Amino acid sequence: MQKSSRVSEAVIRRLPKYYRYLKDMQKSGVERISSKELSKKMGLTASQIRQDFNCFGGFGQQGYGYHVSELCDEIRKILGLDKEYNVIIAGAGNLGQALANYVGFEKEGFNIRAMFDVNPRLVGLSIRGVQILDIDSMGDYIVNNEIQVGIVCVPKAKAQEVTDEMVKRGIKSIWNFAPVDVEIPENVAVENVHLSDTLYTLSYKMNED
């Protein structure tokens, strides 16, 4: 993996999509694929695919194409999915619980260790073996359990506050679902998901022309 700092955001955003398709192909026993075939499946150009992969060194063979499982492994590594992460969820409401119940994240190394909430009715319960703890204990928990990833599922008004506490205690990345762009210092990564945005885009498309 080469100097990643100058790989464009556009390329990075496509990596998970490549990973998704390659994993599927690998699962169904496909051993090799050319950029041309892949371009048809994914709705991209072959040129773009080759150029994307070459940002990271190029994993193909001329005259042959790409080994699916090899390429898949490389992209997994590039995305950092070859590692294990300790994760917590702040906000054990509808969305927090849905995420906690989803097994897909653990399959890629994101292990949810605990959830946190203010609601005393929720504190003490467990979701798939993951305990819901009092939000006041979150800070210490992060430090004592080497949590790297924080998922924010609290109401909008509390999202920044909860994020700040996570960052203060050393969390390295924030996956935020509250409909606000939370602010973080430079050395912390953040993804503000904004589910509604995609619904509104859909609405636009549905109404256009």
Next chain:
Amino acid sequence: MQKSSRVSEAVIRRLPKYYRYLKDMQKSGVERISSKELSKKMGLTASQIRQDFNCFGGFGQQGYGYHVSELCDEIRKILGLDKEYNVIIAGAGNLGQALANYVGFEKEGFNIRAMFDVNPRLVGLSIRGVQILDIDSMGDYIVNNEIQVGIVCVPKAKAQEVTDEMVKRGIKSIWNFAPVDVEIPENVAVENVHLSDTLYTLSYKMNED
């Protein structure tokens, strides 16, 4: 609103973000804003903001800036959020229930009329007054209740099948949460959300350099 077909995807994807910020400002009583001020808040350039708005005609006044609530209303209209929609959810599991419980969608006109599932334990239950019906009745329900929007929350393997049924019965847009790009005919709109993708991007960022 002018010929929308040639407004670039990049601009369209920014519209919900503008809407989010403008709604917040409107709520907190801000009456006017210049492209410069807005650019600071949103982390964009003033130039881009002005050019984006001008794709739809330009809603500002020289020497003054933009009326927040006027601009907000315009963007709401552009996004089609001034209308009401009938919505159904296929798959009343973790995510389907979380979405059904969220009030934010109805506030923008997306009214969830029913949910559908194969699981007999779920059929008959209600979420916030929304009934879970048998998936076999979905087709007729769509036709009889003028459903425009279908939310797909079934497992990956069933997503295309469910989508096909929705489309066949006349649904005009698909909001898909299964980790697969569902195929639709040209006259139907689709947003494949891919929640995990953003987690993987986050993972990449967290590990870079």
Next chain:
DNA sequence: TATATATCGTTAAAAAAATAACAATAATTC
């Protein structure tokens, strides 16, 4: 009312991204 100031809408320039072209090279065929 005239002048100065602010800020838009629009056109121009720069930067980034996507696509196309092609030489290099591995695999396959004869």
Next chain:
DNA sequence: GAATTATTGTTATTTTTTTAACGATATATA
């Protein structure tokens, strides 16, 4: 083992997107 074919990695071109520049115009001020 030479010739042919397939397909990459890479460089060049085109297109799209972003940013900058600036004239036009409304507001505010004197």
